[in-house]
Amino acid sequence: MPPTMPLLRSIARIPSRQTPLPVLDFLAPRTIAIPHRQISPPSSSLSSRHHSTASTTTNSTNNTNPNSTPSPAPKYPSMRSPLTPEQSSFLDSALRVNQAGELAAVLIYASQTPPLIRAHPNLRPLMKHMYDQEAGHFQYFNALIAKHRVRPTAMYPVWHAAASVLGWGTAVMGREAAMACTEAVETEIGSHYNEQVRVLLDWAEKMEGRGEEVSAEFKGMVGELRRIRDEELEHLDHAVENDAKGARPYELLTNVIRGGCRTAIWITERV
Amino acid sequence: MAPIRLSKSVFGTLRVKPNHTLPIRQRCLYHSYEHDQPPPFPEAESSILSAAMRHVPDHGFTNAALKFGARDAGYLDVSTNLLPRGVFDLINYHLVTQRLALKDSVQFPTEGQVEGKAMGVGAKVRALTLARLRANGPIIHRWQEALAIMAQPTYAPASVAELARLADEIWFLAADTSVDSSWYTKRASLSALYAASDVFMTQDTSKDFIETEQFFDARLKDVSRMGSFMGAVGEWVGYTGHSAVNVLRSKGVRI
Numbered sequence: 325m326p327p328t329m330p331l332l333r334s335i336a337r338i339p340s341r342q343t344p345l346p347v348l349d350f351l352a353p354r355t356i357a358i359p360h361r362q363i364s365p366p367s368s369s370l371s372s373r374h375h376s377t378a379s380t381t382t383n384s385t386n387n388t389n390p391n392s393t394p395s396p397a398p399k400y401p402s403m404r405s406p407l408t409p410e411q412s413s414f415l416d417s418a419l420r421v422n423q424a425g426e427l428a429a430v431l432i433y434a435s436q437t438p439p440l441i442r443a444h445p446n447l448r449p450l451m452k453h454m455y456d457q458e459a460g461h462f463q464y465f466n467a468l469i470a471k472h473r474v475r476p477t478a479m480y481p482v483w484h485a486a487a488s489v490l491g492w493g494t495a496v497m498g499r500e501a502a503m504a505c506t507e508a509v510e511t512e513i514g515s516h517y518n519e520q521v522r523v524l525l526d527w528a529e530k531m532e533g534r535g536e537e538v539s540a541e542f543k544g545m546v547g548e549l550r551r552i553r554d555e556e557l558e559h560l561d562h563a564v565e566n567d568a569k570g571a572r573p574y575e576l577l578t579n580v581i582r583g584g585c586r587t588a589i590w591i592t593e594r595v
Numbered sequence: 596m597a598p599i600r601l602s603k604s605v606f607g608t609l610r611v612k613p614n615h616t617l618p619i620r621q622r623c624l625y626h627s628y629e630h631d632q633p634p635p636f637p638e639a640e641s642s643i644l645s646a647a648m649r650h651v652p653d654h655g656f657t658n659a660a661l662k663f664g665a666r667d668a669g670y671l672d673v674s675t676n677l678l679p680r681g682v683f684d685l686i687n688y689h690l691v692t693q694r695l696a697l698k699d700s701v702q703f704p705t706e707g708q709v710e711g712k713a714m715g716v717g718a719k720v721r722a723l724t725l726a727r728l729r730a731n732g733p734i735i736h737r738w739q740e741a742l743a744i745m746a747q748p749t750y751a752p753a754s755v756a757e758l759a760r761l762a763d764e765i766w767f768l769a770a771d772t773s774v775d776s777s778w779y780t781k782r783a784s785l786s787a788l789y790a791a792s793d794v795f796m797t798q799d800t801s802k803d804f805i806e807t808e809q810f811f812d813a814r815l816k817d818v819s820r821m822g823s824f825m826g827a828v829g830e831w832v833g834y835t836g837h838s839a840v841n842v843l844r845s846k847g848v849r850i
Contacts, residue, residue, distance in 0.1 A: 406631040415625035423774065438844065470772035473626035473763070480776045496850070539629035 404536050411527065417593040418520050419469050424477045424592045425513055426462035428487035432509065433458055435491035436502050444499050450562060454506075457555050464548060478595045483588065490581070501577060503568035508581035510560040516589060517553035521546060635691050640677060642668040644688040651689075655737040656682050656744060683750045686741045690757045693730045694764050701726045701768070719769035720785065721815060725808060727761065728792055732804065739797045762786045784818050 407415075433455040441448045469476060477483065494505035524546045528538045571577055636644065647664025654660040661675045661682065678684035701723050703714055714722075731738055745754035762782040773781065791814060796807040843850060 404630045406633045407625070407627055409624075412624040412627070419625070439850065442844075442849075466774050467772070470774050473767055474624075476774040476776075476778050478779065492850075539627075541627060541629045 404531070404539060405534070414523065415472070416474050418523075419465065419472065419474045420477050421516065421589050421592045422520075423462070423465040423469050423474075424479070424483050424588070425516070426458060426465050427480070428483050428490075428588070429458040429509065429513070430455070430462050431484060431487035432491035432505070435488045436495040436505075439492065439495040440499065440502055447499070447566070450566075454559050454562065457559075461552050461555070464552070468545075477592045479588075479591060483592075486584075486588075490584075494577075498571075500567050500571040503563040503566045504571035504574060504577050505581055506563035507560055507568040508578040509585055510556050510563065512582055512585040512589070514553055514557045514560060517549055517556065521549050521553065524549070635695065636688065639670070639674075640684075641688075643670060643674065643677070644685055645692075647685055648689060651685070651734050651737055656686055656741045658682060661685055680750070683744055683747075683753070686744060687753065687757065689734075689741075690761070693727060694757075694761050696730070697723060697727055697764060698768055700730075716769050716771050717815075717819065720765055720771075721812070723765045723768055724785070724789055724792070725811065727765070727789070728796055728807060728811070729804065731793070731796065735796060735799075738793075742794065742797065758786050758790060762789065780822075784822070788814050788818060 433451060437451045441451060490505065494501045524542060528542055531538050643665050646667035647660045650660040650663040658681065662672045665672055665674050703719060744750060759782060762785040765785060766781055792807055792811045795810045796804060799807045
């Protein structure tokens with residue numbers, strides 16, 4: 325008894341000193357309302373409300389609140405912790421950029437192919453190989469963003485037109501320019517994928533640190549991103565083998581294209 | 596000792612709140628299947644608002660309904676101050692819970708099990724939209740005042756955002772997988788259709804809202820006719836362009 329006596333006294337003192345205290349009980353009904361209700365006798369004007377409050381607080385101590393039955397708060401027993409807003413917005417913009425990037429890649433190769441293989445028929449198998457790989461990547465990201473409800477970029481028609489013009493324009497400038505375009509684009513895209521893989525692996529490490537199992541969703545995504553990055557870098561090697569460095573204003577061309585890529589990525593992350 | 600605990604719990608509540616409401620405000624973020632989804636409303640808000648919704652048929656979307664709801668949930672009248680936007684929070688609660696209820700209230704037969712033709716995306720969208728409209732049925736006599744509040748300049752952006760989320764939810768549940776520009780046109784046209792039908796329904800006195808259904812079907816037909824016309828135009832332009840380029844290439848023009 326002795327240790328509880330000062331506590332009881334201090335609680336009993338509160339209503340006499342501060343009359344507006346009950347106002348606060350909606351903010352924290354569980355922690356402070358219970359002793360307060362049990363000790364102070366209900367005043368006449370507030371009696372009905374006090375009873376109802378006391379009944380809910382006793383119920384909520386058992387973690388069964390009858391009034392929240394229609395509340396849409398699902399409680400899965402042993403799920404992973406929810407993604408933070410930063411994580412979901414990172415994935416949102418990253419996947420949107422990936423889809424737009426693959427769209428552009430498919431269109432660049434598609435519009436480069438006819439003028440290029442007309443002048444250099446020996447490049448036909450290489451162009452077909454690269455195009456097929458990009459089409460596969462594009463399909464993968466289309467399925468992924470539809471599944472995860474990521475908004476596609478609003479600039480879709482703009483990137484569609486820009487990529488077609490870029491591919492066709494560089495192909496008309498010749499084999500070296502076309503390959504320099506491939507080199508510039510794949511360099512940017514490769515480093516972009518690298519960044520994403522790094523972030524995802526970092527999250528996976530933190531999840532394991534918290535004792536949670538890394539979701540198959542993430543594992544699959546990291547695996548696919550690595551495979552796609554490796555294929556993009558393989559295209560980069562093919563471009564360099566095919567005299568990409570021999571393009572006439574090499575520095576100017578690659579820097580303009582790389583700058584354009586970075587701008588497009590920046591815009592696509594946002595809209 | 597009591598004041599310390601008190602202030603801790605007060606600030607704790609204040610701190611926790613934005614974290615809970617943040618995911619609702621953001622649009623169409625990455626949807627994970629293997630991670631918990633945070634609940635759309637904090638527990639206290641949800642218990643007050645769900646109790647208040649039961650008073651809406653009698654008292655409308657008013658502060659009175661909120662007050663009665665708070666009493667029913669065992670809170671003081673003044674606890675409605677927890678809801679900074681007052682009555683609009685009640686309307687928003689209705690919109691959000693009905694949107695999230697769609698995925699359980701409308702079930703489609705899984706493919707292969709049903710004999711005959713499987714349900715197309717269009718039929719699914721129609722079924723989902725009508726189900727959502729019908730969910731306003733019990734409070735339809737109070738819905739006009741809610742629409743008036745939603746149209747207030749302060750709340751209009753939030754209302755439009757919620758309408759967009761509803762359209763997104765319906766297309767997602769209808770298993771639509773388009774991820775190009777039509778993602779936007781589909782959601783915009785469904786939003787317009789839904790908003791028009793919603794307003795029409797407040798005037799509808801027919802049995803079981805059969806006139807609203809007819810109104811919606813007529814608008815849907817208009818939109819799909821318009822959509823297929825635009826699609827045909829696009830296809831024709833693309834085909835003609837490609838043919839022209841190929842004809843020029845076959846004549847030896849270096850393009």
